Amino acid sequence: MAYSNAHAPSAPELPESFGHQLNEEGRYSYAYPHGASGQSNQKFGSSGMFPPETHPDIVRSFESADRDRSGFLDESELRQALSFSGYDGISHRTIRVLVFIYKSPADSLLRLGPKEYVELWNCLAQWRAKFDRHDRDKSGTMSSLELRDAFYQLGYMIPSSVLQLIISNFDDGTGKTVDLCFDTFLECGMIVKGLTEKFKEKDPGYTGYATLSYDVFMSMVIPFVASYD
Amino acid sequence: MAYSNAHAPSAPELPESFGHQLNEEGRYSYAYPHGASGQSNQKFGSSGMFPPETHPDIVRSFESADRDRSGFLDESELRQALSFSGYDGISHRTIRVLVFIYKSPADSLLRLGPKEYVELWNCLAQWRAKFDRHDRDKSGTMSSLELRDAFYQLGYMIPSSVLQLIISNFDDGTGKTVDLCFDTFLECGMIVKGLTEKFKEKDPGYTGYATLSYDVFMSMVIPFVASYD
Numbered sequence: 128m129a130y131s132n133a134h135a136p137s138a139p140e141l142p143e144s145f146g147h148q149l150n151e152e153g154r155y156s157y158a159y160p161h162g163a164s165g166q167s168n169q170k171f172g173s174s175g176m177f178p179p180e181t182h183p184d185i186v187r188s189f190e191s192a193d194r195d196r197s198g199f200l201d202e203s204e205l206r207q208a209l210s211f212s213g214y215d216g217i218s219h220r221t222i223r224v225l226v227f228i229y230k231s232p233a234d235s236l237l238r239l240g241p242k243e244y245v246e247l248w249n250c251l252a253q254w255r256a257k258f259d260r261h262d263r264d265k266s267g268t269m270s271s272l273e274l275r276d277a278f279y280q281l282g283y284m285i286p287s288s289v290l291q292l293i294i295s296n297f298d299d300g301t302g303k304t305v306d307l308c309f310d311t312f313l314e315c316g317m318i319v320k321g322l323t324e325k326f327k328e329k330d331p332g333y334t335g336y337a338t339l340s341y342d343v344f345m346s347m348v349i350p351f352v353a354s355y356d
Numbered sequence: 357m358a359y360s361n362a363h364a365p366s367a368p369e370l371p372e373s374f375g376h377q378l379n380e381e382g383r384y385s386y387a388y389p390h391g392a393s394g395q396s397n398q399k400f401g402s403s404g405m406f407p408p409e410t411h412p413d414i415v416r417s418f419e420s421a422d423r424d425r426s427g428f429l430d431e432s433e434l435r436q437a438l439s440f441s442g443y444d445g446i447s448h449r450t451i452r453v454l455v456f457i458y459k460s461p462a463d464s465l466l467r468l469g470p471k472e473y474v475e476l477w478n479c480l481a482q483w484r485a486k487f488d489r490h491d492r493d494k495s496g497t498m499s500s501l502e503l504r505d506a507f508y509q510l511g512y513m514i515p516s517s518v519l520q521l522i523i524s525n526f527d528d529g530t531g532k533t534v535d536l537c538f539d540t541f542l543e544c545g546m547i548v549k550g551l552t553e554k555f556k557e558k559d560p561g562y563t564g565y566a567t568l569s570y571d572v573f574m575s576m577v578i579p580f581v582a583s584y585d
Contacts, residue, residue, distance in 0.1 A: 289578060322574060339568060342517060345551060349547075
C-alpha cells in the first residue's frame with residue numbers, strides 16, 4: 128500500500144549522526160556494530176516513563192492509542208498509534224515484527240511501553256526519511272534495487288549474497304523486480320535488523336560464528352516467518 | 357481464504373505409511389528423521405520426466421499450466437497448476453516457499469520440473485487430507501491449536517517451545533487464536549519443514565547442533581521471511 132505524504136510525521140529532524148552505525152571492525156558484515164541499536168532496548172530499561180525531552184507528538188500518539196490506559200501498547204494499539212503519527216497501512220505482519228524487536232526483553236507480553244515506543248518511533252523516522260529520499264518520483268514506492276543503497280545508508284552492512292536473496296524475494300517470480308511500498312521496505316529492514324541481533328546474542332565474542340541447537344535456531348527464526356497477516 | 361471442497365484433488369489415496377516419518381532417534385526433535393522427505397528431492401534427481409505411474413491428473417495439471425512448454429513450472433505456472441488440481445487461492449508467499457523447498461538443488465532458477473512437481477503434489481495431498489481431518493465442521497478453517505496434532509500426525513516432532521511460538525504467530529495480537537485456512541496451515545508447515553531441512557544440511561552428523569556463520573545463517577533464513585506477497 129502506498130504511504131500518504133499528506134500525513135508525514137511532524138516530529139523534529141533527527142541529528143545527522145543518528146543512524147550512522149557503520150561497521151568499523153570490518154571483520155564481517157553485521158548489520159549493526161556492537162554498542163549500536165542492537166542493545167538499545169537495554170539503554171532505557173523496560174517501559175516505565177517517557178524519556179526526557181520526548182517530542183509531545185510522540186507522547187500524544189501513545190496516549191491516544193492506549194485505549195485501556197494500561198501504559199502499554201498491544202499490537203492493535205500500536206497500529207493505531209503509528210497511524211496517528213502518519214504511518215498508515217502498516218501490515219499486521221510488520222507490526223508483529225516491530226513489537227517483537229522493540230518490546231522490553233524483560234516483558235513476556237508482546238507490547239511496548241513508552242520508552243520502547245520512543246525507540247521504535249525514532250527508528251521509523253529514520254526509515255521514513257530514507258525511504259522518501261529514495262522515492263524520487265514521490266510515488267510512495269521505491270525500487271527493490273534501491274534497497275541496497277538504503278540499507279547501507281542506514282548502517283546495514285549486508286553481505287551481497289544475502290542482499291541478493293532479499294531482493295529476489297521481492298520480484299514477482301518472473302525475475303522482474305517490483306516496487307516496494309514503505310511497509311514492505313520497513314518489514315524487510317526490520318527482519319534483517321531483528322535476525323542480526325538474534326544472531327549476535329549467540330555470538331557474544333563477535334567472531335562471526337554461532338553454534339546453535341535446533342530448538343534455539345527455530346526459536347530465533349520462527350517469529351520472523353509464518354505469522355497472522 | 358477458504359478452500360472449496362468442490363474442487364478436491366482427484367488423485368488416488370496415498371498408502372497409509374506415507375507421511376509417517378516419526379523420529380525414532382529421540383535424540384532431538386527434528387521435524388523429519390534422516391532418510392525421510394528431507395532428501396526426497398535427490399530421490400528422483402532433478403526434473404526430466406514424470407516418475408513411472410504418475411497419476412494422469414497430475415501430469416495433466418502440469419502440462420496445462422506449462423504455457424511456454426519449457427518443461428518447468430515457474431511460480432505463476434505452479435499457482436495455475438495447483439489451481440487446476442483444486443488447490444485454489446494459495447498465496448504468492450506460500451508458492452514461493454513451496455518452490456524454494458521443492459526445486460531441484462541443481463537448478464539455479466526458482467522453478468519445478470515434472471519430478472519435483474510430483475513430489476510437491478504428493479506432499480500437498482497429505483497436507484490437504486490432514487487439514488480436512490481437522491476441519492471437523494468443514495468450514496475451510498482449522499483452529500491454530502489443532503496445528504500441534506496435525507504436525508505430529510504428519511511426522512513433525514516440533515519442540516513444544518517452537519510450536520508455541522508458531523501458534524502465537526497466529527493469534528490476532530490480543531492472544532485470541534484465529535482459525536487457519538489451508539493456505540496458512542500449508543505455509544506454516546512448509547516453513548517448519550524447510551527450515552528444519554536447511555538446519556540438517558549444516559548438521560550432517562545429526563548432533564542437534566550446527567555452527568553457522570552470520571552469512572550462512574542469514575542465507576538459510578531470508579528465503580522464508582520477507583517476500584513478495
